[in-house]
Amino acid sequence: MNPQIKICSCNHTLPINAASARKIAEAVGAEAVQHSDMLCRREAGQFLQAMQGVEDVIVGCTQERALFSELGRESVAPLRFVNLREQAGWSEEAPRTIPKMAALLAAATLPEPEPVPVVNYTSDGNLLIIGPADVAIPWADKLAPQMTVNVLLTEGAAHGARLTERTFPVWSGHAITVSGYLGQFEIRWQQQNPIDLEVCTRCNACIASCPENAIDFSYQIDLNKCRDHRDCVKACGPIGAIGFERLATGRDTQADLVLDLSRNALLKMSDKPQGYFAPGADVAAQFEAVLTLTQMTGEFEKPKFFHYKDKLCAHSRSGKQGCTACLDVCSTEAISSVGDKVSVNPNLCAGCGACTTVCPTGAMSYAYMRAPDTGSHIRTMLQAYHRAGGQDAALLLHSKQAGAALLMEVGQLARAGGRGLPARMIPLALHHTASTGMDLWLSAVCYGATQIVILMTDEEAPEYRAALEKEIRVAQTILNGMGYQGKHILLLAESSASRLPQQLYAMSAAHTPPAATFHVAKDKREALDFALGHLLLHAPVAVSEVALPKGALYGSVTVKQDACTLCMSCVGACPSSALMDNASMPQLRFIERNCVQCGLCEETCPERAIVLTPRLLLGEEAKQTRILNEAQPYHCIRCSKPFATAQMIESMLLKLSGHQAFAGHLDRIRMCADCRVVDMMSTQEVRRPQ
Structure with missing residues (x-):
């Protein structure tokens, strides 16, 4: 059954009426599209009534998503929401946005992709706080009533933070290393300060006895102030918490969560593991991190974002290194080299998909969504756009988080004098903007996209931009080499809602072939074959080959x-x-x-x-x-069987003539393996004593 589609002019601020609703219905392939002027709280009752007995409902507005979702719980009809307001109709080109609305609604009619395997995490809320005493101790005091808290001090207290009663374990150390992920962190460090905080009773005798005031209420000795009088050792007495003779002692612990309050984060990768928070010195960021980690107790899951076929991997053979593209681009250090293959830790994987984008063989493929599913969305959107009369279609690929928020702001600004999005720019939300590659870009051009704009914001790691720029350069070289003029694939790094529209409106449509109907194949190289075949068939210039930049996949x-x-x-x-x-x-x-x-x-x-x-x-x-x-084969001088080339035998004779195993027996090099053994055995028979 076709889904029921409901759209709204939002109090006449969108170009939606009976005629445009019919046009959208024809483009989407729906029996009808219901339209109104106030599909919001005023019509909530009518909306609920319309859902009765309906198998699928698509709402062309996200303004009242929360309300309609709540109402939808009383119905079995699945609800899908499409933002036609900020992403389409609120634009200076509003009268021309009906084809874009048709494209967005058409994508929403597609079935949900097949589910992917999941990766599980278990957290008991065991938290380790790392950092200077002045920051770590106050946060530990606040969180201890709610969670199991441990503290690892990197510095003593400069501003009077105090360790009082032993509410939670406290250690001190340096040379700290953190590895792992939510529920399974391993932390190692060197405990070097003379005062062992796990032995210290916090009686303050050492503080009172120190003539240099080198000991604070975090019970750590400032060794720059200490003159080694050892008065503190005497004051500590039989408790024995202070030992100046102590060498650095290796210690370790496990944690489910890590709050790293160090001035510089201990983990340097661009995307940190799940469960690791490094907000720095910003108090607001610290509060946000704490608010999040307090909710991270229990069982969690996320999609397994990738699929790896080791038989296709070109990483290494027999210890010789080949392709390292996925290793170089991974921002979470989830990928490691293991012999001739690579290994991906799914718990560390953040789902960016960059490894799949740069993989030349398709050994690494993206699973969330799979390339055929994304290709189906692109093809469906462009077909609906063109059926509704749209021209010069462009795809705007953005993330579901920061990218979607940025486009929402662009649409909102359009009601206050801004330009909004161009009518030809069709947004497509991705889990991550690095997850699409050349196979999908070139397929989109074949489907009729005159441009593919990849919108990156501040949330993406810097590794991705360089990787995408390299892939774009190769794809664009292919298109221009075949005679397709213009810039088809662009990477746009922008986080300002006021500047973004200006850059989008400045782009001009590039040359494309007649629209293709093939489906994106699951295999990357096969998908590229389909796209390249279509592009070559309609190429404006007769060409037999295209020179590519170094590092290309062909x-x-x-x-x-x-x-x-x-x-x-x-x-x-x-x-x-x-x-x-x-x-x-x-x-x-x-x-x-x-x-x-x-x-x-x-x-x-x-x-x-x-x-x-x-x-x-x-x-x-x-x-x-x-x-x-x-070469002509070289024949064994004993049995005449071909077994090598003349050039190889000559090379071996040159290299092995001085080898003791062949001394006096160089003819063995001219023999096949079987005859060489026979010759060796016959020689031994001759030499055997009588």
């Missing part, structure tokens, strides 16, 4: 034939079957379509005879096998 391999011995080490190293041998004769073959330019063949070649050339070879030639090097 390219050629050439072999220095005078150096190559046809040892086939490169064939064994190639992860994508681009390089192949020939079982019938010494021959190195190559299929360019399969090459991912990982460099493993180049690294593995003992003769340094391989050179990579980034380029995109177009047409059938890219799929055809070509011979890079071949």
Whole structure:
């Protein structure tokens, strides 16, 4: 059954009437679209009545999402909300925004993607606070009644913070390391201060006895002030909490949550693990962090954002390093090298998807949403947009958090003299803006998007911008190389709602082919094949190849034939079957379509005879096998069986002539493996004593 779609002119501030509702219905493929002028609290009763007996309802407004969601609990109809006001109709181009509204509503009619596996966390609320005493102790005092609190002091108290009764464990230390994630943090440090806080009874005798006032009420000795009179040691007496002779002692603990109040965060990665908070010295940020962590007790789950196929991975072979793209871009340090493969810790993964964007083989793919699902959204939106009469469609990819909030502010400003979003800019919310790559961008161009604008705000890690810029450069080079004029894919870093519209309106539509109807394939390279095939079919310029920037995911391999011995080490190293041998004769073959330019063949070649050339070879030639090097086979001097090439045998003779295993027996190098063994055994028979 078609969903029931309800839209509203928001008290005549949007260009919605009976005619535009019919136009939207035709573009979306709905039987009808119900429209009103005040789909809000005034019509809540009518809304509830309209939901009875309906299987699916789409509301073209988010203003009263909370109210309608509450009303919807009394109905079995699933509710979906689409922001037609701030993202479309509130714009200086309002009369031209009906096609965009149709696009947004069409996407909402699509079924929910298949569920993805989840990653589980368990937290008992065991909190470790790390930082100077003046900051850490007051927060510990506030949180101790609610949570299990431990404190690790990095400095003594400069402004009078006091440790009083032993409400919670307190340690002190330096050289602190933190690893793990929500529910499973491991913290290690060196305890070096003369006063051991776990032994100290806080009797204050040491403070009273210190002539330099080097001990404060956090019971830590300022070693810059201390003149080593040892009066404090005497005052401490048999308690034995003070030991100047103590060497640095390694200690460790576990925690579910970490509140790092150090001046500089202990964890340096751009995106911190779940359960780790480093608000710095900003008091408001500290309050926000504390408010969040107090809610993080119990069981939690998040999607497993990625899918990894190790058989496709081009990271390493036999200890030789190839592709490190995912390792280089990960902002959470969730990806590590494990032998010839990589390993991803799903608990550390933040779901940015950048690893999938830069992966040349498709070994790493994004699961939230999967590429085919995102492709379906893009295709559906653009088809509805064009059916409603829209022209020069552009996609505005943004995050569901900061990006969506920014677009909301842009729309609100439009009612106060701002410009709003251009009518041709169709917003598409993503879990993260780094999660789409060349396969989806080029497919979107094939579907009719004259531009794909990737909006980045302050929430994204800096690693992502460099990675996206590199991928965009390759994709744009391909498009322009085929003769498609203009800038099709742009990265826009902007967090100002007043400046963003000016930049969007300044963009001009780029040249695109006739709209395609293919679906985005699950496999990245296959999806690219579909897109590149469509682009080539309609290319304005006849072209057989496009030169690409270094590091591109397509390219050629050439072999220095005078150096190559046809040892086939490169064939064994190639992860994508681009390089192949020939079982019938010494021959190195190559299929360019399969090459991912990982460099493993180049690294593995003992003769340094391989050179990579980034380029995109177009047409059938890219799929055809070509011979890079071949030679006449060398025949065993004993059984005449072919087993190597003449060049390889000559090279081995040169290198092994002085080796003791072949001294006086160089002819064995000219024998196949079987005959070599026979010759060795027969020699031993001759030498056996009678």
